[in-house]
Amino acid sequence: MLWPFPLAETLPPWAALILTLVDVAIRVLALGIIPGNRRPTTAMAWLLGIFIVPTLGLILFLLFGNFRLSRRRRAQQDAVNTRIRAGTSELQAVESRYGGPEWVASAAELNKTLGSLPMVDGNSVELLPGYPDSIKAMAEAVRGAKSFVNAEFYIMSTDHVTDDLFTALEEAAERGVEVRVLFDHLGTLRIKGYRQLKARLNASKIRWRPMLPLRPVHGQWRRPDLRNHRKIMVIDGEIAFTGSQNLIEPSYNNPKHRKVGREWVELMACLRGPIVTTLNVVFATDWLSETDESLEEQLEHEPESHPGNITAQVVPSGPGFITENNLRLFNTLIYSAQHKVSLCSPYFVPDDSLLYAVTTAAQRGVEVELFVSEKGDQFLVHHAQQSYYQALLEAGVRIYLYKAPFVLHAKHFTIDNEVAVLGSSNMDMRSFSLNLEVSVMLLGEDIVQRIRAVEDTYRSISHELLLEDWMKRPMKVKYVDNVARLSATLQ
Numbered sequence: 001m002l003w004p005f006p007l008a009e010t011l012p013p014w015a016a017l018i019l020t021l022v023d024v025a026i027r028v029l030a031l032g033i034i035p036g037n038r039r040p041t042t043a044m045a046w047l048l049g050i051f052i053v054p055t056l057g058l059i060l061f062l063l064f065g066n067f068r069l070s071r072r073r074r075a076q077q078d079a080v081n082t083r084i085r086a087g088t089s090e091l092q093a094v095e096s097r098y099g100g101p102e103w104v105a106s107a108a109e110l111n112k113t114l115g116s117l118p119m120v121d122g123n124s125v126e127l128l129p130g131y132p133d134s135i136k137a138m139a140e141a142v143r144g145a146k147s148f149v150n151a152e153f154y155i156m157s158t159d160h161v162t163d164d165l166f167t168a169l170e171e172a173a174e175r176g177v178e179v180r181v182l183f184d185h186l187g188t189l190r191i192k193g194y195r196q197l198k199a200r201l202n203a204s205k206i207r208w209r210p211m212l213p214l215r216p217v218h219g220q221w222r223r224p225d226l227r228n229h230r231k232i233m234v235i236d237g238e239i240a241f242t243g244s245q246n247l248i249e250p251s252y253n254n255p256k257h258r259k260v261g262r263e264w265v266e267l268m269a270c271l272r273g274p275i276v277t278t279l280n281v282v283f284a285t286d287w288l289s290e291t292d293e294s295l296e297e298q299l300e301h302e303p304e305s306h307p308g309n310i311t312a313q314v315v316p317s318g319p320g321f322i323t324e325n326n327l328r329l330f331n332t333l334i335y336s337a338q339h340k341v342s343l344c345s346p347y348f349v350p351d352d353s354l355l356y357a358v359t360t361a362a363q364r365g366v367e368v369e370l371f372v373s374e375k376g377d378q379f380l381v382h383h384a385q386q387s388y389y390q391a392l393l394e395a396g397v398r399i400y401l402y403k404a405p406f407v408l409h410a411k412h413f414t415i416d417n418e419v420a421v422l423g424s425s426n427m428d429m430r431s432f433s434l435n436l437e438v439s440v441m442l443l444g445e446d447i448v449q450r451i452r453a454v455e456d457t458y459r460s461i462s463h464e465l466l467l468e469d470w471m472k473r474p475m476k477v478k479y480v481d482n483v484a485r486l487s488a489t490l491q
Contacts, residue, residue, distance in 0.1 A: 026058065027051065034061070042429075045486060096121050098311045103336040104418055104443060110332055111315050111441065114325040117281060119313040122306025123273030125447055127454065130266030130410075131250040134241065135165050137270055141235045142168040145177045148298060150234045150283045152182040152211070154227065154424070155246035158197050162247050166200060173205035182286055183247075184228045185210035192253040209290040212436075226319060229435035231268075231424050232283050237301035240276040242440060243268030243422060244346075244411045260405045262377070267410035267454060269422055273303055275312040275440065282316045282438050311443040317425065318436030326425045326439055327432040331357045333415045337366050342455050343413040344371040349384045349428035349488045359395035367398075371458045373408045374401035381428070383484035386477075393467040400462035414452055417445045429488060 030050050035043040050057035096119040098105060108119040128134040142149055142165065149172055158166050173179040181201065188194060188210070201208045211228040233241040245266035251257040252264065271279070277299060284295040317325035334341055334357040341361055348370060350358065362368040370392065376382025389399060402408035412422040423439030425431045442448075 023054065026054070030058075096311050096313075098443060100418060100443060107329060107332050107336070107419070107441070108313055111313050111325070111329060114321065114323045114328065115314070115316050117278045117314045117316070119311060119441075119443075120274035120278065121311045122308065123271055123275045123310045123312045124308030125310050125312070125442060125450075126270040127450055128241075128243070128268040128270060129454070130245050130264075130268060132161055134243070134245055134266070134268040135161055135247075138233055138241055139165040139168040141233075141239050141241075141270075142172050145172050145235045147236045148178040148180070148234075149236075150180050150232070150280060150287070150295075150298075151247075152228075152230055152232045152283050152286060153247045154184045154187045154229045154231060155191055155248050155252075156181070156183040156188050156197060157191050157193050157246075157248040157253055158200050159193065159249045159253055161249035165247065169206055170200075170204045179206045180283075180287060181206055181208040182211050182228070182283070182290065183208075185213040186224070187227055187229075191248065209287075211286060211290055213290075225434060227435045228286065228318075229424050229431065230282065230286070230438045232279055232438060234276060234280045234283055237276055237280060237298060238272065238303055240271045240279045241268055242271070242279060242424070242438060244409050244424060257405075262405040262407060264407045264409040265402070267412055267422065267451075269440070271312070271440070272305075272307045273310075273312075274306070275314065276303055277301060278314040279438070279440075282314060285316070285320075286436070309444070310447050313441045315421075315423070315439040315441060316437070317432075317439070319434060320436065324432050326437055327351070327354060329421070329439070329441070330354060330413075330427065333413075333419055333421070334358060334361050337361050337415045339416045340367045341413065341415055342369050342371070342452065343427065344408065344410050344455065344458065345413075345427040346373060346376070346407060346409045346411065347378070347381050347385060347426040347428040347430070348372055348388065349381060349430075349485075350388065351429055351432065354427060355388065355391065358397060359391060362392075362396035368396065369398045369400060369455075369459075371400050371402060371408060371455065371462065373404070373406070374462075375404040375407075377407050380484045380487055383477075383481045384488040385428075387481040387485035389465065389470055390467070393465070393470060399465040400459055401465055402458055402462045406461075408458065410454075412451055412454075414448050414455070417448050419443055420448050420451045422451070 027050070030047060034046050034050075046057070046061055050061060096108070098108070098119060098121065112118055128137055149169065151169070156162075169179050169181070188197070212226055214224060231242055231245060243266065245264075245268050250263040257263070281299055284299060288294055315325055315329055331353055341358070343358070358368060372385065373382075376385065392399060411424060411426055412420065414420045420442045421439050422442065423437065425435075425437035425439050431437055
């Protein structure tokens with residue numbers, strides 16, 4: 001029953017009848033409403049929750065069941081996409097003349113159809129292994145800024161690792177550079193030192209906003225667990241940084257992590273060339289959403305040179321789109337692989353389509369390997385991830401566990417010698433449906449081999465998980481894995 005049974009007993013018969021009818025009506029309506037535009041597994045999980053614990057299940061569904069952004073934000077995204085498509089015809093001078101395999105060109109066309117951003121040639125890519133190298137590189141780039149700096153990160157913190165970068169941002173703003181900063185509201189709010197961060201930003205000339213703010217008293221309400229998970233920095237339209245790393249020290253300002261030596265392992269990229277402008281489009285869209293200020297004049301900037309030979313394409317995704325751009329790209333590339341697929345994701349909780357793509361690749365003879373953390377930092381997610389290991393191992397996927405206490409937080413994968421994808425997106429249902437993410441597809445054997453060298457480093461630090469060993473794990477671990485897997489579908 002929707003209403004507590006003891007309460008029903010104290011009511012007059014006519015009131016109890018009404019409550020019973022309401023209970024039945026809600027269950028019947030749930031059957032016809034909840035499955036709409038949801039994966040069957042997700043809909044079944046919500047229905048199961050509502051039917052088993054009706055009151056709590058209904059409340060949770062009302063809070064977390066809608067994974068779309070507001071109509072205003074979606075309308076803004078659609079308007080930006082329309083303008084980008086209109087401007088693409090004027091970008092023929094920089095749009096790619098890539099001559100690689102047809103399946104790569106097909107994936108690029110998919111990306112352009114879904115995310116509106118073109119594939120462009122002439123880029124250079126420098127891989128940065130994370131703290132502190134990437135922070136130092138960003139600080140140096142900011143100190144050379146002449147016009148603007150746009151920084152957008154899921155988590156920001158002012159601490160002993162990031163202090164120099166924030167100092168560089170403050171100095172740039174003081175000398176007249178337009179410095180704009182975005183960070184996810186709840187993602188950063190939960191980090192120790194949030195008040196100090198706000199105080200430091202307020203004391204500077206930096207313009208900043210929290211992304212996806214959750215402030216009901218100000219009329220800012222949405223599904224509480226939607227996140228802007230992107231990591232982007234653009235300097236003068238000439239240099240950009242993106243990847244997996246947040247702006248925080250590698251133990252996330254957590255004494256418990258420091259005590260056991262737990263640090264996050266990242267991979268960032270410094271990019272130059274036409275790809276910088278397309279990354280800035282993503283920042284400009286988010287800045288518009290949070291401030292109603294257009295940065296279109298920045299997007300007319302053409303980089304001064306084509307410093308490299310790498311072809312690249314930016315792939316934005318998230319609840320502002322209805323097409324799960326990252327998931328469609330990942331599946332397309334994995335199904336196209338002929339020789340080797342190497343995947344690195346801190347949270348590998350695939351939907352059925354991605355699981356089938358990965359296992360099918362292994363079953364048709366492609367060499368498939370997956371790099372994940374031996375011990376995850378999130379209990380439920382880690383156990384949900386483990387629930388897929390048996391199916392992966394039985395299909396022939398080789399799983400490498402990056403040794404604890406480190407958390408392998410890098411997010412990238414390579415396909416044959418043709419394609420690498422690097423960015424903020426995990427391979428889980430949260431990143432496919434709930435998080436605003438950004439990925440960059442990089443083409444060519446040179447960049448693939450450089451990322452493969454990073455993967456080789458991971459392999460040397462990891463130990464391989466074998467099926468016979470995995471099948472011997474305790475029953476209580478299997479039970480927790482399976483329960484966590486059910487919770488992972490509630491998107």
